[in-house]
C-alpha cells in the first residue's frame with residue numbers, strides 16, 4: 001500500500017466521523033467529512049455498478065462453448081463467465097466497491113441520511129442556500145418526511161434563500177440536459193434541442209441501467225437451499241428491484257414525470273423534422289409509438305410525415321434502444337404478473353420469515369419499516385434497494401414445493417414453522433432470542449413496578465380539549481413524592497439541566513433541577529441514598545410504560561431527557577404577577593408568534609412524547625395549561641398539580657402547553673421526555689441504571705460500565721444500530737481515551753470533594769468520563785453541593 005492510499009479515509013470512516021462531528025457540534029468538520037463521505041460513496045457505488053455493467057456486456061459478447069438449447073447451458077455459461085469477470089473487476093475496485101461497506105451504512109447512504117445531518121451543519125454555519133438544497137435532496141427520495149418538509153418551508157421563508165437556486169444535489173446529469181433541451185425548444189433552437197435531448201436520453205437510460213445493475217446485489221431474504229428455488233428467489237428479488245428503477249429515476253428536481261423517457265422522443269421527432277432530418281424524425285415517432293401505440297398526436301404526426309414526398313414507410317423503424325427498452329419492459333411485467341399470481345409473497349405483516357423476524361427486529365428497523373411502508377402505500381414511490389424490509393418477502397422455496405404436493409392448491413402458502421427453522425441464521429437467532437428475553441424481562445419488571453398501584457386515567461382528549469393528551473393518577477404515593485422532593489432539596493443545583501441558567505423562564509422564580517446523571521453520581525459518591533435513585537428511575541419507568549400503553553405504541557418509547565425540577569416563588573416577587581412560570585410552548589418545535597412551529601434546532605426535534613409527573617400541591621398557582629396560542633389567551637384546559645398525577649401528551653405543535661406562575665411556595669415535578677428514535681436515547685438514564693445495579697448488587701461495576709461506555713461511544717458513531725455491541729474500533733477507543741483524559745484533569749480540579757474516595761481508582765476516572773459524556777453535566781459547572789454521606793459506597 002502506498003502512503004497516499006493509507007491516508008485516504010474510507011467512506012464509512014468519513015461518514016462516522018462526520019456524524020461524530022455533528023454530535024460534538026463541530027459543524028465545519030461535520031460538513032467536511034460528510035461531503036467527502038457522500039462523494040466517496042458515489043465512487044464506490046459507481047465502481048461496483050460499472051463492474052456489473054461491464055461484465056454483462058462482456059458476457060453478452062463472448063462466444064459460447066456449445067450449441068444452443070441444451071439444458072439452459074448457455075445461460076449458465078454466461079453466468080459463469082460473468083462471475084469470473086466480476087471477481088476480477090471488483091478486485092481492482094477501490095476498497096472492494098460496495099462490498100467493502102457495512103450494509104447498514106450502505107442503507108443510510110441510499111436513504112440519503114447524510115443530507116439530514118449536512119442540512120443541520122450547513123444551517124449552523126449559516127450556509128443557508130446549501131442547507132436548503134440538502135433538505136431538498138433528502139426530500140426527493142423521502143417526500144413524506146414531515147420534519148424535512150417543515151424544514152424546507154422554513155428555508156423558503158428566509159430572505160437569504162433563493163428557492164430557484166435550490167437543487168437536488170444527487171440529480172443525474174440528464175436533469176439539467178433535459179431542462180436545457182426544453183429551453184432550447186422554447187427558443188426554437190432545434191439543433192441545440194437535438195444535442196441536449198439526445199445526451200439527456202443517453203444519460204437517462206444509463207441511469208436506469210445503473211440502477212438496475214445496483215439491484216444485482218446480495219440476497220438476504222432467507223436461505224433457499226435448493227438450486228432452482230434459490231435462483232428463482234434471488235432473480236425475483238432483483239426483478240422487483242429493477243422494476244422500481246423507472247419510477248425512481250423519472251423525476252426532474254423532485255417532480256415526477258411518468259412519461260419522462262418517452263417525452264425525449266417527442267422533442268426529438270419535432271426537432272429532427274425542423275432541421276430537415278426526416279428519417280430520424282420518423283424513427284423518433286416510431287420509438288414514441290412503441291410506448292404509446294394509440295397516441296393520437298403521434299399518429300397524426302405519422303400521417304403527416306407519410307404524406308411528405310421524401311418520406312418512406314420504412315423510415316418508421318423504432319430506434320434500437322427504444323425497442324429493447326419497451327420489449328424488456330413488457331416481458332418483465334408479464335413475468336412479474338405471473339409470479340405474483342402463482343406465488344404467495346410474504347410481506348412484513350403476519351407470517352413466516354417475518355413473524356419471527358419482525359418481532360425480533362430491532363425497534364429501529366421496526367420503526368423504519370412502518371414509516372417506509374406508509375410512504376410506499378401512499379405514494380407508490382419505492383425506497384431504495386438493499387435493505388431487508390422494503391420489499392415483500394416471498395417464498396418460492398423448497399417448503400413451498402412440499403405444500404404443492406400435499407395440497408391441490410397451486411399457490412404456495414408457507415406455514416410459520418417450516419420457514420422459521422430454515423431461514424434464520426444462527427446469528428439472527430441468537431439476537432432474536434436475546435430480544436425476546438429482554439422484552440419478557442421488561443414485562444415482568446413492568447408488572448412488579450405497577451403491582452401495588454392503582455394507576456388510572458382520569459381525563460382524556462374530550463376533557464382536555466385536544467388530541468393525544470391525558471391525565472392519569474396514582475403513579476406515586478405521598479411518601480414517594482416526599483422522598484423525591486427531598487432529593488430535589490438536597491441534590492438540586494440551580495440551573496442543572498438548564499445549561500446553568502438559574503431562571504430560564506421567569507425572573508420571579510428560582511428553578512432547581514436534578515438530572516438522572518447527577519443523581520446517579522451522587523449515589524455513586526455516597527452522597528445520597530440509593531433508594532432515592534431507585535425511586536427516581538422507577539417512577540420514570542412507570543411513566544414510560546403507561547404512555548406506551550395509553551397511546552398504544554407499536555414501537556418502544558425511549559427516554560430522551562429526564563428531569564426532576566422545582567420552581568420556587570421568590571420572596572420578593574409581586575403578588576399580582578401576570579407572567580407565566582413557563583411560557584406556552586411545544587416540546588419539539590419552536591413556537592413562533594404567528595403560530596408556526598418549525599421543527600428545527602434549537603428545538604428538541606426528536607422528542608415525540610412528554611409526561612410530567614407532579615409531586616406536590618402545597619403552593620399557589622403553577623397550574624399546567626393546554627393553550628392554543630403563545631400568549632396563553634386561549635386556554636383549552638388546565639391541570640392542577642398534585643402528588644402522583646401525571647399529564648401525558650404528544651410532543652408536537654398539537655399540544656401547546658405552559659405553566660402558570662407560581663405565586664407562592666415550591667412546585668416540584670418529574671419531567672419525562674420520550675423519543676421513538678433510539679439514537680436519541682438518554683445516556684444518563686442507562687448509566688443511572690447501571691450505577692443502581694452495581695450499588696444494589698455490590699458487584700464490580702467496572703466491566704459493566706466499560707461496556708456501557710463502549711456501547712455509547714459506539715452509538716455516537718453508528719447511529720443506525722445503537723443496540724449493537726460490536727467490537728469497538730480504534731476511532732472509538734480514541735474518543736474514549738479523550739474522555740478519560742478530560743476526566744482526569746477535572747478529577748484533579750475537584751480533588752477536594754473527592755478526598756474521601758480513592759482518587760486513583762480507574763473506576764472513578766471512568767465515571768467521570770461517562771459523566772462528561774452526559775451533556776447536562778458537561779454544560780454546567782462541574783461542582784457538587786457537599787451533602788453529608790451516611791454511607792460510603794466506594795471501596
Ligand SMILES: O=C(O)CCC(=O)C(=O)O
Pocket residue numbers: 582587612624657658659669671
Ligand atoms: O412543569 C410542567 O408542568 C410543564 C413543564 C414543561 O412543559 C416543560 O418543561 O417542557
Ligand SMILES: [Fe+3]
Pocket residue numbers: 585586587610657
Ligand atoms: Fe413542555
